[in-house]
Amino acid sequence: MSDQRPAPRVGLFVTCLVDVFRPTVGFAAVKLLEDAGCTVEVPSAQTCCGQPAFNSGDRKTAADLARNTIAAFEGFDYVVVPSGSCGGQIKHHYKELLADDPAWAARAHHLSARTYELVSFLADVLGVTNVEARYDGTVTYHDSCSGLRELGIKEQPRRLLNSVDGLTINELPGAEVCCGFGGTFCVKYPDISNHMVEAKIADITKTGADTLLAGDMGCLLNMAGKLKREGSPIRVRHVAEVLAGVTDEAPPIGDKT
Amino acid sequence: MHPTTHAFPENARKALSDERLQKVLSTAGTGFVEKRRKAAERLPEFEALRDQGRDLKNHVLANLDTYLEAFEAKVTEQGGHVHWCRTDQEARDAILGICRKANARTVTKGKSMIAEEIGINDYLEANGLIPIETDLGEYIIQLRHEPPSHIIAPAIHLSKEDVAETFRDAHTELPRDRLLDEPKVLIAEARQVLRRKFQEAEVGITGANLMIAETGSTIIVTNEGNGDLTQILPRIHVVIATIDKVVPTLEDATLVLRLLARSATGQEASAYTTVSTGPKRPGDVDGPEEFHVVLLDNGRSALLGTEFQDVLRCIRCGACMNHCPVYGSVGGHAYGWVYPGPIGSVMQPALLGVKEAGHLPNASTFCGRCEAVCPMRIPLPKMMRHWREKEFEQGLQPATMRRGLGVWGWFARRPALYHAATRMAVKALGALGRGKGRFARLPLAEGWTRHRDMPAPEGKTFQQQWAERKGKR
Amino acid sequence: MADTSSARAQILGGIRKALGSADGADEARRRLATHPRNLVPARAQIPHADQVELFATMATEVAATVERLPSLDEVPRAVAEYLAGLNLPAEIRVAPDPKLDAVPWDQRPTLTVTRGRARDPDAISVTGAFAAVAETGTLMLISGPEHPTTLNFMPDTHIVVLKRGEVVGTYEDAWDRLRAAMPGAMPRTVNLITGPSRTGDIEQRIELGAHGPRRLHILLIEDDAG
Structure with missing residues (x-):
């Protein structure tokens, strides 16, 4: 600027x-x-x-x-x-x-x-190319559907995450496939939604990442809820928390205070 | 075929617990997606062709009367017949009439969604004829008395063992203990059995991927060649097609064809694209003696000028379902009628009514992948949303949902009350859930917590904290 | 035949009512008369020699086989050797196409040649082609007294004699050729054939020879004379 x-x-x-x-x-x-x-x-x-x-x-x-x-x-x-x-x-x-x-x-x-x-x-818009933040961990990134397909968000979060000290990205296979949240969908058709999120967390687990990031709270609540139900140690955060370097200030989504 | 679309949730649950179906769906899904991606990448003009395809079909729909009349005139000029049908019943009767006049007994059929839509097989059977599906996948499911599970891969839900068992039961003239262990063997057997049927049949029915107004031609696109044997061996060729399938010229058909195979199977071109025009000509030594086009409306013209008009651009490639995570989870049968996947979620409410088919447009996360790959750029999620609007207007949604949304909407319109209410709710939930960071069970959220935990709120709303912080600043 | 004229009137009337004014009709008629080209992929808009190469590459990619021959004189030998190589009977059903009259079949007395439409037991057909589209490796065959369509589908093996000059770049080029050959008319059947018959209907595994030919063998004749 x-x-x-x-x-x-x-x-x-x-x-x-x-x-x-x-x-x-x-x-x-x-x-x-x-x-x-x-x-x-x-x-x-x-x-x-x-x-x-x-x-x-x-x-x-x-x-x-x-x-x-x-x-x-x-x-x-x-x-x-x-x-x-x-x-x-x-x-x-x-x-x-x-x-x-x-x-x-x-x-x-x-x-x-x-x-x-x-x-x-x-x-x-602002042309930010790197952020002042540190995150010691291997993350994987899920592309939330609306951001990806309505707003063209794909490379931007990865680019900024690459500027975070200590952070490694393991790409998520099927990152562009819906996690099964879908707003009211997940409560209207819980079994289909569950099938989708099961597939998603299987993919997430396969990446070997210790942290899952995404840019939408709906998807994050869904994926965190499923990971925690299955007892997964994978931490779940909104991408902004990592980019802002505030991960010390709150436990991961769905984890203990 | 009697629709079971109203039972979508139960159909879906059944599909989700069917292990074999799940295995097939998981491998099939990624296969089609990869193939389409590669085909699209290989043609630099692919995205521009999609734009042109959309514009072409919009132009056709805006001039549909002119193009249909031109098509009819050309068919007639070349000795063919066009049968205009408003409804499925009229189409069934037109086809039965043609068969009766020909004293037909056996009728071979190429693959056609419209034939499924009008239920022609059951009707012909009920009237003493023997309709025989000849597309391998359709043949298999006809023997099993099942509906197709996918527009372009009707038997995608079956394993080769299922098919072997079906053939053993059906082809009783062959030794029961024959070896049927490989797709190759199964295909050879079907080929042999069906070859005889082609020659017995008096009438062959095909669908049409396109009709060409310029020439009065119909086009079918296949990989097996069954559609060709169906139309050149019997004495009479009947084409069943809906009015939205017309395009102006051979050049325009070419535009659609460049998109169709790539979107459907990822092929550059299907093995057989066949342009059929009228009956055989004087001197021809093969080909049908009669050519009939059963031109069906069945609710299409009623979509013109409405928020659903764009769905008439569909070229039935199946890309939307190949990329749909809901279809990929439950398969085609769960949709309960002819058209599955996102296109079905838009078409079936139009054809069956929103009361019967209302689940389908709701059973979408609006992830948008269907629209992103649709060669005709049909805004499928938007149209599913329009069906939800119809449901809302007619008060068809579940009462609990309506009430919940009503209360929420009332608060959301009143910012001060809304923030007060969320503050209280978050405080209560935060206090309850802080210990574990999440809930395994929550009242009113059974749909969520049946399968997953609910992460707990942090304890205060953002708005509350922001106000506090501003006060301090 | 049942009278469907009231259905016709009602369908067209409904369409007109939904569309409102029909000012587009002139434009539509112009489109029908002039059949303008849409976007044509650049891939096959290349010199003819390159189109021939592209055709061969694309046809091979879809599991057709392509053999180049200097002239029609070589066809009997090539056919006989191709069939022998596959242990297939040397009995061929040849299209009554005058283009194939110049083939000296009698040079290979071991080949049994009959001509006409395909009959059920015929295992091998030999036909010409009207054109070939380089863009996708597609053969264009048209029906007529001299080109029975059954030959393209019933036998297990389909051998196509294609002259170099019959290869065009794009589908649009092929349509132009067809319009020039048959002004104002269409043959009963135009077959665009891209590789042999196939199906993926059982477990999505592609197998050749579902209903149509299992093998599509293209003899590409380099000498265009005759």
Whole structure:
């Protein structure tokens, strides 16, 4: 970042799952953004991006929540989301949801243009090439579906992880295959979801990595929940925790305090 | 075929506990994926061809009436017949009528999803005819009285031992104790048995991968050659196809063909692409004497101009299911009718109604892999979501889910209350779960905790901590 | 035949209603008349000599076999040796194709040659080809009194005599050739054949010779004269 330019004002969209289950990820995101020269604010008027309603066929609730998010984040240079799934919802689906609402369609487009998933924002927009962090371990990385296919996040996290001292990446075979979370899918069709996550953790275990990373809390809760149920010692973390170097501040997902 | 789509969860559970099916699915899945990837990589223009394929089909759908009329005119000009059918029943009757007029007894069949859709085999059988599937996979499952489990690999769920057993039971004219240990032997036996059937048959029915308006031709794409024997040996060739299969010209058919085999099997081209135009010509020493096209709508035209129109771009390659993790988990039978996988999750609600088929568009994680590989770039997840919207509008979703989402939506619209509620919930859960870091059982979350633990929240919400921190700053 | 005209009217009417105004019709008719090319892969848009090589490579890749011969005169010897090498009977069913009239079959009296459409016991057929598409190693055979389609499918072994000049680069080139040969008409059957018959229907293992020929042997004649 050039010192001449004013610091970008970033609104952090926390996401429900980070807010509720894993605040550590939110603080890691704040640290990464601040280290990269941004000023970060967290509007308290935000709630949920509306994806659960959208994907359940309830367009009205989804559109209401989209309007709420749009209003809460107007005025920021960027909106950054530590999740490809919620990020994709804001970036791609708000436009679709509000296309027929003349008062909101333009605002949805405006928000879309400024919204980024955290790691792609760091790498693609801010041009961050390395982070100041240390993690002694061998990690493997699962590409969460929405981040990968809606937002094109693939190389960015790997590039940044490679700059973490002490860290080795073992690539995950089938990294692009869904882990079986799928929002309400995992509770509506638990047996199919279980079959998918079983296959996923078998692949994870085969890599020999001691740590599993991904960029979406939904997938992480699913995979951590399955690994822990099976008694696996593999540690599970959001990629932002490792990149921010805050892994000392919270135990891995699903592990003891 | 009677749909069991409403029983998808039970079908799926059965499939998940079927060890042999699971073994086949796990090897089959990766095979198709790798082959398609390699074929796509080898053709630098592949992605651009997908764009053109999408645009071509959009153009066709926008001018469907013109192209269908042009197709019909050309078929007729060359001595063929077009039978327009609104419904599956009309199509069955049209085909039965052709068979009756020909005094047919045996009818050979090439592989056709539309034939499955209209249930032609059962109908012909009920009317005293003998329909015989000739695609090897279809033949095997016909002998077993099963529906196909995959669009392009109908018997993918069976092992060679299953097939050997099926042949022993069916080909009773052969010695029972013959050796049937290798696919090669099984294939040779089927070839021999079916060759006789081709010659007995008076009528041969094939599907059509494409119809060409410019020439009045239909195209089938196969690897075995059964579709060819089906149309050149019997006296009458009947093509059953739906209206969405028409393309303007040979050049346009070529565009689709460049995408089809690569997406389906990863082949550069299937072994046999056959363009059939009318009956045999004066002087021809082989080929059918009559050529009929049964042109079926069965709900397609009703999708035009709706949020589901794009599904009519489908060329039935099967790539969506080959890449689908749900299909890869449960296989095709669980979908309970003709079309499995993501394309089935969009088509079956259209054809059977959302009440019968509502599970299918819900049984998706929206991982998006189907859309990412669809040669026609059909936004399959988006259309599954549209079906969920129809279900929501009609109040068809389970009451507990509706209520849960309703309560959540009410809070989510009210940020202050929402943050207060999450603070309390997290505090309670955090206190409960902190000791172990996770829950093995949780009230209202049985769907989750049946198979996996639920990681415990950290104890305070991010918003709460952020507010505290800001207060300190 | 049942009257399907009311179904026709209703289907077309429904389509028109759903589509609204049909201003695209002129464009559609123009497309039918001019059959514009879509994107054509660069792979086969190469000099003819290279197209011939590409054809041979691609055909071999799909399990066809390709043997190059200097002229039609060599065909009887090549056929006889090919069959002997596989321990196959030297009885061939040859298409009544005038192009194959120039083949001096009688130079090989051990070959039993009959001509006409395929009959059930025929194990080996010999045909010409209308064209060959280099892009995918695909043969294009068209039906007609002189080219019975049964020869392409019923025998276990299909031998195709292909002249160098019959090789084109792309499918589009082949369609142009067909339109030039048969203006305004189509043969009853156009067979695009890419390798021998195959199936993967049992345990996804590819086996050759499912219903059509198990072997596809292409004799590529270098001399184009005649």
